[in-house]
Amino acid sequence: MSDEIQRIVLAKRPEGQPVPENFRLETAAMPTPGEGEVLLRVIYMSLDPYMRGRMDDAKSYSTPVKVDEQMGGGAVGEVIESRSPRFAPGDIAMGMFGWGSHGVVRAAELRKIDPAAAPIETSLGVLGMPGFTGWYGFNEIGRPKAGETLVVGAATGPVGSMVGQLAKQKGLRAVGVAGGADKCAFAVKELGFDACIDHRAAPDAKALRKSLADACPGGIDIYFENVAGMTLEAVLPMMNVGGRMPLCGMIAWYNAGALGAGETAGPDRLPKAWRTILVNRLTVGGFIISDHFDRFGDFLAEVGPLVRDGKIVYREDVTDGLEHAPEAFIRMLEGKNFGKTLVKVGSSL
Numbered sequence: 001m002s003d004e005i006q007r008i009v010l011a012k013r014p015e016g017q018p019v020p021e022n023f024r025l026e027t028a029a030m031p032t033p034g035e036g037e038v039l040l041r042v043i044y045m046s047l048d049p050y051m052r053g054r055m056d057d058a059k060s061y062s063t064p065v066k067v068d069e070q071m072g073g074g075a076v077g078e079v080i081e082s083r084s085p086r087f088a089p090g091d092i093a094m095g096m097f098g099w100g101s102h103g104v105v106r107a108a109e110l111r112k113i114d115p116a117a118a119p120i121e122t123s124l125g126v127l128g129m130p131g132f133t134g135w136y137g138f139n140e141i142g143r144p145k146a147g148e149t150l151v152v153g154a155a156t157g158p159v160g161s162m163v164g165q166l167a168k169q170k171g172l173r174a175v176g177v178a179g180g181a182d183k184c185a186f187a188v189k190e191l192g193f194d195a196c197i198d199h200r201a202a203p204d205a206k207a208l209r210k211s212l213a214d215a216c217p218g219g220i221d222i223y224f225e226n227v228a229g230m231t232l233e234a235v236l237p238m239m240n241v242g243g244r245m246p247l248c249g250m251i252a253w254y255n256a257g258a259l260g261a262g263e264t265a266g267p268d269r270l271p272k273a274w275r276t277i278l279v280n281r282l283t284v285g286g287f288i289i290s291d292h293f294d295r296f297g298d299f300l301a302e303v304g305p306l307v308r309d310g311k312i313v314y315r316e317d318v319t320d321g322l323e324h325a326p327e328a329f330i331r332m333l334e335g336k337n338f339g340k341t342l343v344k345v346g347s348s349l
Helices: 050-054 120-124 129-141 158-169 181-189 205-215 229-238 268-278 289-308 324-331
Strands: 004-010 023-029 036-048 075-082 094-095 104-105 112-113 147-150 175-176 195-198 220-224 240-246 281-286 316-319 340-344
Touching: 004 324, 023 104, 023 324, 036 094, 036 120, 075 120, 075 205, 094 120, 112 120, 120 340, 129 220, 129 240, 129 289, 147 158, 158 220, 175 181, 175 205, 181 195, 195 205, 205 229, 220 229, 229 240, 229 268, 268 289, 316 324, 324 340
Parallel strands: 147 175, 147 220, 175 195, 220 240, 240 281, 316 340
Antiparallel strands: 004 023, 036 075, 036 104, 036 340, 075 094, 094 112
């Protein structure tokens, strides 16, 4: 085993859209696990939109990454040294190991993965935090009822695809919004959405709203909010009385910088949005999924068999090599990924 590892650190804070120069690939000494800790060789690493917010030095629900500090994030791989009775060398585990070839995490913060149950990378996507986010927000905040209409943005991503497929299984009309004709076709033909609108074909929110109106003739009962921007502007006037809006992300605004600076350049739409929420008696429920991991077992119990039986379809966008993680991350923020974004860091089992 080599005595060095590779890792990617935040070289400098981005101003708007991240660029490759915001990251730096470096080598470091192989870490040694302490009592109760586990050393893991990373096989797959997750890239997620929330990571963009942590690159800004701004108050949020999690501590920002410091300049010259390793980028954080989830990963799954093989245990190579353990100082905990819960894990042994050769076990597969998932945890917050960050952007690196190896990492040390407390055993209490890890989840053991069974490679025989599902491909190990699904622990970062459809059977991991993104899938859980979709399941929790849809069920607990969306409070779905058969016959209702649901709209979700980023419909072919790991959150949106979970939401849409669960909606169909519970008897709702599911309408997606995605970027590109190929993604929309996948949403309808493979994921089972009733319709999917290509936001790239819409020049503005008004045009997008017209397309949504055709797909949602009875209005919208649930809007699962994970993108904001033009999609939110198009959807909000179409919400039915008593509608629900689970809110877990706003990727369209992340590159505006800390605290959303830059989004105030246009007209202030907050008064109109606030009035719509009031008049239509909407419930808007923001949630951070890490607050709800006490429900993760319920999620796996319901969704695990659906994935195993092919009733929940998923797609992954895999980039090879840790050194290519920054460019894959930038592509994801631009909507150029197709499915759950992963980086294959090490050799498979």
